[in-house]
Amino acid sequence: MPDAILQAVDVTKSFGMVKAADGISVEIRAGELVGIVGANGSGKTTFLNLTTGYLKPDRGRVVFMGRDCTGLPPRVITKLGIARSFQIPQLYTNLTVLESLLLAMAAQAGKGTGCWQPLYRAEWTTEGLQTLDRFGLRPYARRPVSELPEGGRKLLDIALSFALRPKLLLMDEPTSGVSIEDKFQVMDTLMKVIDENRLTTIFVEHDMEVVQRYGRRVLAFNDGQVIADGAPDAVLADPEVRKAVLGRA
């Protein structure tokens, strides 16, 4: 039985009257590919924010690889091995695509604050271009990030997280904002990279089809709680889940 990589234990967070996270307890094991579904405001993104340190839980613990991470800032948690992509891609608009990736690689190598050797060094550049290739972004390598199309922005956002060689990858709505035709293409690209590297992955998704097709385990969120947890078919057929997430049974 693979070990637990991430454990959330009774994680709770309130914003005023709203309980964005209500005693969430989950265990993610190594190699899993977990989809998270839920209506808007059900606490999915909050969960990601809590596990990556952007928010501090009012109660409960977050344990990663056996180490208590509760309350640590994102910078430290990232260094420990969790990488995350965002609902709205967080990019460096004034750098080029390749430069953005190189910066992530530099950080991963612990050379982010190096001030003498150049960013564009042979080993990194080659590897960076290869990574861009895998994500289908090679043509944009030397272009400014601002020139990327929407789907490309998403992919770059994920590529930047991937370049950190994380042990756990969290993706927040990887296909939102991507056109319907491109959705599956994007997911196929991602899945290939994930499988090749056997990355433990959690992805938040709105699109049921995407979750059904790519997830191997699904968590359903509602009102800050996990109301279902299991195989995609079972969870997505559950009437309670359908009512909460889709609004109908």
Place this chain on the structure above:
Amino acid sequence: MRTLTVIVIDGTVFAAVLFLISIGLTLIFGVLRILNIAHGGIYAFGAYLATFLALRLLGIGGSPYLTYLMLLAGPIVVGLIAGPLIERVFLQRVYGRAEAIQLLLTFSIFLILDDLMKLIWGTQPLFVSEPYTLLGEFTITGIRYSWYQVVLIGVSILFGGSLVWAVRGTRYGKIVVAVINDREISQAIGINVNRVYMVSFTLGAFCAALGGALIAPTIAVVPGFAVDATVLAFAVIAIGGMGSLEGAALGALIVGLIRAMAVHLLPEADLVVIYLVMILVLVARPQGLFGQVELRRI
């Protein structure tokens, strides 16, 4: 004990003027999210114009009692001209651009205003004492005070109070608060955000000019006192919390009292002490006393 009373009174008077300048600055920051470095320049302009108008009035034989009218008229003119002019012609062009650029824009306007005043009114000090001396003095425990100082405090409280009421109580005030809290949603529900910007800036400019006009009769108006005012006003709202009206009041009181203490006890260090306090407050509580920590939504 006597020094203490003097300090408290002096500090409060100073706080009253600071409040008028700062409330405009914090309003502009709250609504437009821009620090108006030109604010001190507008303050000085108000002082110059009001003093100039009052002197002219006296020159043509007008009643000294009418100088008070000039103290009001000057700021109104400055506010109504400088406000829309600066906001529409200049600020509007840099909305949405990098904050550094916005700061530099208001800084360049400050430079222009500073020299403009020198150009118009020369470098000799301008002074009209009538508004101050007309009201006479009174004595408490052997220390002489002027009724003007009392009026100053009164006007400041009145003004601050009405502004807070206007913002909390009136419909338009609530619109302004809505824009402060969330620009996008305000626009989405049909609020004319551009108009709110202009009105807020104009109102802020008027407050600054009024502060300058009111303090002018107590000091000589000289070039260069705009800088001190800008930095002090910033210290006030930094301490109180940028964008907070109550913060401006509390900050003004704190800075006013500290300055009075420094002037009477340690004159060598007067500005230094204020900078130091500002640094200490910000280190302890970066968002200021009444400010809110804003976490970006991701």
Place this chain on the structure above:
Amino acid sequence: MRARLPWEGVVGAALLVAVPFVLPDWMKFIVTLAMAKFMAVLAVALFLRANQVTFGHAMFYAVGAYTVGFGVKWFGVRDVVLLLPLGAILGAAAGALIGLVMARYREVFFAMLNLAFSMMLYGALLKLYWLTAGTDGLSAGVPLFLGYAPARDHLRDFLYYATLLAVAIVIYAVYRFLASPLGFYLKAMGDNEIRIEYSGESVRRVMYLTYVLSGALAAIGGVLAAFIVGHIVPEYSFWIQSGEFVFVALLGGYASVVGPLVGSIAFEFIRTYASKYFPNEWQMVLGIIMLAIILFRPGGLWAIYEAIAARFARKESEVQGA
């Protein structure tokens, strides 16, 4: 940052080397001073890349200048070779100290807190008469170059070449800095701090290290300026001096390393002419030019040059391609 060194760099360097032979004395003085101040402008430009304005870097400039002042007054040290690195170290130390506070702040607070610190220094320099001679100022005396005292006729040229050498070294160092991961993180900081934190890097650390570097740079400028001008006064730390550095960074263009140098030289010439024709409206002239740049050509002079050069290159390739 692509290697722009090809022919412009060579021509530019050649021009600068030729200056002492070609230009009259008063122009030489202007260019020398411009080169010294360029270092401080560069310090400001670094932060402008990260979308941060500092209204207080004159304080480090003053640290450098007063290093010379105190060195001469108390220790009788007048050697440029000694005082330059000393000034740089003191500037870096000041940056390291103040940076502890500064690195946490951005934008408005960063700008105004820097102003506050610089004005505090100004106040101290002004009031501590027994130490600094207040507004009377300190004298830099005649500089030595590794013990060598040049003849009076050659002193100016010596100082010029010493400054030019410093400029060359600084340009190279900053160029490398900007091409390094830290340099790119500095630029990224102006775009997206969250992404930096989520890469495992600390934005505060990026700010802090840059701040220390900027302190050293501005101080080097101050050391040279002290010798060039010969007189050291508290105004070196005044907000107007900081404002001038910011203006020049904007004028020359802060996106490159050379922009600030071009801007600085242009600025000193503008100032010389303006003080002749508009002595009382100098600030206004600055303000108007600044407005014009912000509204119409935010990239500054260097961007204008690059645009022209690009148009030339395109025209040439069109002619050749056809």
